[in-house]
Amino acid sequence: MVQIRKAVEKDLPRLVEIFRVSRQQLLPFLPILYTREQDFAHLKDLMGRGEVYAGVLAEKLVGFLVRIDHWVAHLYVHPDMIAQGVGQALLDHAKTKSSKLELWCFEENQRARAFYEAQGFKLVRTTEGDNEEGLPDRLYRWVRD
Ligand SMILES: CC(C)(COP(=O)(O)OP(=O)(O)OC[C@H]1O[C@@H](n2cnc3c(N)ncnc32)[C@H](O)[C@@H]1OP(=O)(O)O)[C@@H](O)C(=O)NCCC(=O)NCCS
Known part of the structure; x- marks a missing residue:
């Protein structure tokens, strides 16, 4: 049974x-653009700007979702x-x-x-690569009925 809780700063090393x-x-097709330290700073910044939910299975943090307003950033x-x-479970929580x-x-x-x-x-x-990685991507939207 997956449990969802708000992630806090001490979760950052596990999130990274x-x-x-x-x-x-x-996602092995992605170039590695950033160091571990830069990823840490990025996720810390997002934690200050939005909400980060942690998915916990058998008491272990195994996934996370970053929401900034109506955007699922990660x-x-x-x-x-x-x-x-x-x-x-993480997405269902964000939908609420x-x-x-x-x-x-x-x-x-x-x-x-x-x-x-x-x-x-x-x-x-869709875009032909309008992102940092320069790879084709797709914008998806969900709207509550
Ligand atoms: C994409 C990702 C977040 C999905 O999370 P997950 O925990 O594996 O997915 P879930 O187990 O919650 O899937 C729930 C339901 O979604 C659907 N689903 C999930 N993966 C699917 C797939 N590959 N094909 C079709 N349906 C799928 C199924 O309906 C599934 O229900 P089921 O288990 O009864 O079949 C996860 O695979 C992941 O972290 N991938 C790498 C990172 C990534 O790509 N993130 C998204 C960046 S945009």
Whole structure:
């Protein structure tokens, strides 16, 4: 049973670990642009600007979602813990906080695309690489009925 709680500053090292290992293993097409220290600073900054929810399974923090207003800035689950309902539980929680959610997803990220589409997100538009990585991506939107 996945539990959701607000992430706090002392969770940051674990959030950075999940962020980096999830990108390396599940999004291997992404260039590594930042160091661990830079990722730490980035997530700390986001924690100050929005809300970060932690997904906890068997008392271990295994995934997180960053929400800034109606934007899902990040959603990552540890690769060893995917397909166990953690991503969905985090997204369901974010859906209770906003009547609309939007997010960017890389074209190549088939797993996440299928996941978001199964969670009711609709494609709004695509870009040919209008992001730091220079890779094609897609804007998705969910609106509460
Ligand atoms: C995408 C991600 C967040 C999904 O989280 P998850 O915990 O693995 O997903 P869940 O187990 O909660 O999936 C819930 C439901 O979504 C759907 N779903 C999930 N993955 C799917 C897939 N690859 N294809 C189709 N449907 C999928 C299913 O309906 C699933 O329900 P089921 O378990 O009954 O089949 C996770 O795989 C991840 O962290 N990936 C790497 C990072 C990433 O890509 N983040 C998104 C950046 S935009």
